[in-house]
Amino acid sequence: MNVLDSLQLATRALRVNKLxxxxxxxxxxxxxxxxxxxxxxxxxxxxEVSERxxxxxxxxxxxxxxxxxxxxxxxxxxxQPTLTEEDAAAIRRALADVxxxxxxxSHAMPLVAGNRSWTTLVAGINPDYLVAREWQLAAGRSFTxxxxxxxxxxxxxxxxxxxxxxxxxxxxxETFRIxxxxxxxxxxxxxKGLGPAGRSQDDVVFIPLSTAKSxxxxxxxxxxxxxxxxxxxxxxxxxxxxxxxxxxxxxLRQRHRIRGDAASDFRIENPADVLNARxxxxxxLGYLLIAIAxxxxxxxxxxxxxxxxxxVTERTREIGLRIAVGARRRDIRRQFLIEALTLALAGGLFxxxxxxxxxxxxxxxxxxxxxxxxxxxxxxxxxxxxxxxxFGLYPAHRAARLDPIVALRFE
Amino acid sequence: MVISGSAWGSEMSxxxxxxISKQYACGAxxxxxxxxxxxxxxxxxxxxxxxxxxxxxxxxxxxxxLLERPDxxxxxxKAREVANLSEDARSSIRSDEIGFIFQFPxxxxxxxxxxxxxxxxxxxxxxxxxxRARAKDALDRVGLADRVHHLPNQLSGGEQxxxxxxxxxxxxxxxxLADEPTGALDSRTGDEIMSLFAGLHRDGRTIVVVTHAAxxxxxxxxxxxxxxxxxxxxxxxxxxxxxxxxxxxxxx
Numbered sequence: 001m002n003v004l005d006s007l008q009l010a011t012r013a014l015r016v017n018k019l020x021x022x023x024x025x026x027x028x029x030x031x032x033x034x035x036x037x038x039x040x041x042x043x044x045x046x047x048e049v050s051e052r053x054x055x056x057x058x059x060x061x062x063x064x065x066x067x068x069x070x071x072x073x074x075x076x077x078x079x080q081p082t083l084t085e086e087d088a089a090a091i092r093r094a095l096a097d098v099x100x101x102x103x104x105x106s107h108a109m110p111l112v113a114g115n116r117s118w119t120t121l122v123a124g125i126n127p128d129y130l131v132a133r134e135w136q137l138a139a140g141r142s143f144t145x146x147x148x149x150x151x152x153x154x155x156x157x158x159x160x161x162x163x164x165x166x167x168x169x170x171x172x173x174e175t176f177r178i179x180x181x182x183x184x185x186x187x188x189x190x191x192k193g194l195g196p197a198g199r200s201q202d203d204v205v206f207i208p209l210s211t212a213k214s215x216x217x218x219x220x221x222x223x224x225x226x227x228x229x230x231x232x233x234x235x236x237x238x239x240x241x242x243x244x245x246x247x248x249x250x251x252l253r254q255r256h257r258i259r260g261d262a263a264s265d266f267r268i269e270n271p272a273d274v275l276n277a278r279x280x281x282x283x284x285l286g287y288l289l290i291a292i293a294x295x296x297x298x299x300x301x302x303x304x305x306x307x308x309x310x311x312v313t314e315r316t317r318e319i320g321l322r323i324a325v326g327a328r329r330r331d332i333r334r335q336f337l338i339e340a341l342t343l344a345l346a347g348g349l350f351x352x353x354x355x356x357x358x359x360x361x362x363x364x365x366x367x368x369x370x371x372x373x374x375x376x377x378x379x380x381x382x383x384x385x386x387x388x389x390x391f392g393l394y395p396a397h398r399a400a401r402l403d404p405i406v407a408l409r410f411e
Numbered sequence: 412m413v414i415s416g417s418a419w420g421s422e423m424s425x426x427x428x429x430x431i432s433k434q435y436a437c438g439a440x441x442x443x444x445x446x447x448x449x450x451x452x453x454x455x456x457x458x459x460x461x462x463x464x465x466x467x468x469x470x471x472x473x474x475x476x477l478l479e480r481p482d483x484x485x486x487x488x489k490a491r492e493v494a495n496l497s498e499d500a501r502s503s504i505r506s507d508e509i510g511f512i513f514q515f516p517x518x519x520x521x522x523x524x525x526x527x528x529x530x531x532x533x534x535x536x537x538x539x540x541x542x543r544a545r546a547k548d549a550l551d552r553v554g555l556a557d558r559v560h561h562l563p564n565q566l567s568g569g570e571q572x573x574x575x576x577x578x579x580x581x582x583x584x585x586x587x588l589a590d591e592p593t594g595a596l597d598s599r600t601g602d603e604i605m606s607l608f609a610g611l612h613r614d615g616r617t618i619v620v621v622t623h624a625a626x627x628x629x630x631x632x633x634x635x636x637x638x639x640x641x642x643x644x645x646x647x648x649x650x651x652x653x654x655x656x657x658x659x660x661x662x663x
Contacts, residue, residue: 324511328534
């Protein structure tokens with residue numbers, strides 16, 4: 001009797017009691033499904049985080065106006081411009097580790113081209129911003145120095161703008177209006193996908209910062225024409241980030257004349273940290289669920305043992321008969337072991353399928369990449385198999401030890 | 412002890428048993444199911460072991476079939492001492508040399524007649540195709556060629572017992588052991604089954620039938636009677652079989 005025969009026997013025995021077999025597998029199904037699902041979700045979330053960090057640009061720090069812990073009363077905001085172009089320039093000048101300090105001023109504005117309109121984020125930048133974000137152009141060129149100086153009415157647009165406003169035409173060279181101001185498209189941005197906040201980064205129009213201030217967005221920050229939304233800083237090296245963060249803090253506090261322990265009127269954010277923290281919380285939740293799933297696998301193993309013991313008793317006569325016609329103890333033992341293993345593996349495969357399906361559903365819902373880890377499936381099914389064998393050993397041993405005479409008389 | 416059969420037969424016999432006993436724990440004491448039995452069976456014999464229930468005839472059959480180990484005594488099967496072999500060695504002898512037929516048609520439920528007959532071949536390690544062919548052939552010989560794919564519960568009692576017989580002979584065993592093969596059947600079906608045994612005997616097979624029914628025992632050529640675990644009578648095979656004479660009955 002070879003393994004194939006034993007396998008055939010096992011599947012047949014399990015098919016006889018379909019409902020019972022299915023219920024016995026349930027613990028394993030739930031356990032494996034949870035493991036596969038959580039590992040896949042965790043991997044998807046992690047990939048999402050990495051992707052967002054990548055599209056953000058490496059080693060990026062953001063300096064934003066407004067103190068983080070000011071108790072909700074930002075007294076300074078009306079009294080002085082919190083962040084200015086001069087701040088950005090000073091950071092760039094003073095700190096060796098800072099490669100780029102790019103100011104940005106933005107606001108949502110209505111766009112019109114021909115008979116089509118679209119409302120989107122219009123951001124005033126200088127070319128440093130594209131460097132900080134490691135953002136390439138798909139077509140055209142960046143702003144020139146003279147365009148920045150003369151506040152030229154030129155724009156670089158994201159791919160969504162091309163689709164929405166120019167109906168998929170190249171976009172390059174087209175003209176459109178922001179509010180009432182006519183602009184010419186000189187460049188089209190590469191696609192970036194979703195940003196940290198979950199909004200598409202391709203739905204954007206960049207214009208020179210000077211143009212934004214003087215012609216389009218000047219009135220946005222009512223109190224001062226110099227105020228910025230934030231400064232994007234590219235640090236030379238990841239290891240230099242903590243130092244750079246402290247240096248920027250000190251420099252800006254000095255420039256803003258903040259003394260002693262007074263709260264800063266700006267804050268420095270490391271977007272990668274925020275994203276990583278979010279990824280870590282998903283991972284920790286995943287580990288917790290995997291721990292629970294392991295308990296389920298063990299419980300599933302116990303229910304396999306339970307049913308196998310019942311099965312050995314029920315089939316006492318069959319065992320006696322098999323021994324009478326020449327089965328050796330190890331044939332009997334193998335038969336029941338393979339049956340337990342088949343139960344566990346079938347449960348494992350079904351669970352892996354369910355878990356993968358759940359992971360796909362969650363990934364689609366959350367907008368994460370779908371990453372079904374084959375290792376998770378192999379490991380979870382392997383663990384299920386180990387559970388099946390370890391909990392099948394004792395019942396199989398009991399079956400193999402039956403006295404054929406007693407077994408044959410058993411009714 | 413007064414023993415029959417020791418006068419003839421030798422270690423060259425198919426079965427050569429000397430002084431085997433088997434006792435069971437029963438309550439505080441022991442019950443001697445088989446007590447100091449010696450006998451020899453030659454190839455081709457058709458032997459009936461008779462006795463009332465409790466006479467030890469089933470235990471003797473289990474001992475002969477290596478399902479049980481004797482407490483003492485010698486058992487030589489095909490010139491090989493088998494009484495004290497390991498569990499696995501006895502299994503492989505059962506699979507190669509012995510075919511069992513039980514009172515209640517002992518078939519695996521939910522498995523077709525064909526696969527039931529294949530069972531001993533499977534444990535003997537014979538390949539699937541050959542297994543199938545031989546099982547079909549065996550079923551054909553017991554007249555069930557058209558029933559190979561039926562499940563046991565789709566067969567009558569007599570047909571089930573035929574499947575069991577086919578299974579017992581499929582691996583060409585040296586010894587066929589039948590325990591009350593007609594016990595669960597009506598007399599007409601029982602007759603048919605006994606005719607099958609007669610046919611197997613004509614084919615030269617060695618058969619031992621354990622029964623309490625005189626009419627079943629009457630079909631055999633040699634009749635051994637057991638009482639309280641001892642052989643009390645051994646009516647030998649037909650005198651016309653040369654070289655098998657002698658050793659008449661020796662009542663206590």
